[in-house]
Amino acid sequence: MIMSVVDFAVAAMLALGMAMILARLFIGPTLYDRVLAVNAFGTKTVLFLVCFALMVDETAAIDIALLYALVNFIATIAILKFFRYRSLEVALSQMALRRALDREDD
């Protein structure tokens, strides 16, 4: 019983931190600030979900948090790859090769 109060306090502090990171996500001047803010927001979402799961004793939400952590990582890498190469089709190794060939043509 007392521990769910602690869970609630930690979840509230996480929500405050998420609000601050959301502010950075909207004002952040460069693209990479925004990517970093999305990544940090995802990590905090995972922590918030886990705290919430134990607070209301609904432990199925831990599975969702596990999934969200992995999806968050893949999404960050995919966003960075897209903004670097403007495409998600080709594998990264072939992208580097193609770019090197383009540079030789110039």
Add this chain to the structure above:
Amino acid sequence: MLIQGLEIALDIVSAAMMLTGAFFVLAGALGMLRLPDFYTRMHAAGVTDTLGAELIIFGLMLQTGWTLDTGKLALLALFVFLTSPTATHATANAAYKSGLKPILSRFRPQANDGEGGAK
């Protein structure tokens, strides 16, 4: 009697770990909001992602006891520990490769506030 005392001790350790972790998360979020340029903000985010997240997850592991949820939380801690420094490194690498320069002096600010860096 002994079991009850052990449970109270576990609760205290768990609450201390979780509140310390939440403090680190808040400090990292404040740093991300207040620090001057991208690379310093990344430093603040890194503190949050490793120390704060691990402390909160380990504090919650002490609450769940010896169940399947503890294993899931351990897996979550492992994933967060492996993936979030990798993602931060990839972000820093992409930003540096695209030509975003760090602010090297406080009194000579460089004009680097364009979207996607100067290229």
